[in-house]
Amino acid sequence: MRMLEVSDLGHTYQGKDGAHTAIDGLGFSVEAGELVCVVGPSGCGKSTLLRTIAGLVRPTSGRVMLHGTPVDGVPSDLAVVFQDYSRSLFPWMSVTRNVEFPLRKLSRRKRAARAAEALSAVGLGKAGRKYPWQLSGGMQQRVAIARALAYRPALLLMDEPFASVDAQTRFELEDLLLRVRREQDTTILLVTHDIDESVYLGDRVLVLSKSPATVVADLDVPLGPVRDQIGTRASGEFVDLRARVAGMLQGNTPVGAR
């Protein structure tokens, strides 16, 4: 099933200094169960794209369809994980309460069960009573991921989710995402400016041009579902693909044009 379909999407911001087109004629689709990474230079319009898909920004042209329904406002079966974990958790709520927060419509028992399962999936099974400020940055981002997973969204959007943690934690969180995604069959669209991360995580990588962003290439990543930080990153396929993406980002050269 086609989970997400973005067609001819464009967005122009109207500011004091005039109009600025952030994305233009952007189109792609994501199948159920896929993990698709969007990579592009800083400022090219990645967050604008994500916010448009999340219904937080109304596009000035084009259309976003989420499992066959046009997105008009924030869809209820979608979750977003942002880069800034320190602002996405409620500091006065325990970890468990934070994860349960979007599940208010469920019974108390179901909420508790979902939160416990999601926290255990991210390796925080024993941290439920703690408060976010008692945890490291990497652990706080795990809580934000657990909250999104507990909600069981049809589509999980992630906006530079690992950009604010140190390199070692970043690797751990990338592997955590690959594992829970295999276990729970979640459909994920992840935005990053990090070429290596896009190839390491993605089943597909969408390469965006400089602003106004459009899709320069849609690449399959033939690395299989199980990856590891040392072996995969050293493999010939990984090295080739990251060089191709880097070349495209530098020259914005479409696939097959060289």
Ligand code: ADP
């Ligand atoms: P990225 O996520 O790739 O860094 P953004 O989507 O945040 O890019 O921004 C794309 C372009 O749109 C940038 O030039 C940015 O300055 C501009 N932009 C983003 N948000 C706004 C806004 N609310 N008003 C005006 N311009 C904006």
